[in-house]
Amino acid sequence: MLPRERLAADxxxxxxxxALGRAVAxxxxSLRNHVRHDVACVPVTDAPPTQLLIAWPAEQRSRALAGFIRAATEAAADQRR
Incomplete structure (x- = not known):
């Protein structure tokens, strides 16, 4: 685990x-399309797959939230196929 001062907030x-030459990351x-033009990147092809979580306030219930969760889980399932 890296010391907290070595972790970027986002x-x-x-x-x-x-880009400033202060770090590698x-x-x-999913961020590939957001990489700055002055930053080079390559895929890490031999790394194990990662898992993501969807989090929301436990009390919140809405059709929009349910639709988002359904779409996200379906997209994740499609990626695994």
């Missing part, structure tokens, strides 16, 4: 630190 901050493939 992926876009991590990319900014990389391992980021999810």
């Amino acid at each position: 992926p876009l901050l991590a990319l900014q630190l990389v 391992v980021l999810p493939q």
Whole structure:
């Protein structure tokens, strides 16, 4: 585990630190379209797959939330096929 001062608060901050030459980062493939033009990146093809979680306030119930969860889980299932 890295010391907390070595962890970026969010992926876009991590990319900014990389662009400034202050860091290297391992980021999810989903950010590939958000990588700055001044940052080089390559896929890590031999890394194990990662798992993501969907989190929301436990008391919240809505059709929009249910639709989002359904779409996200279906998209994840499609990626595994």
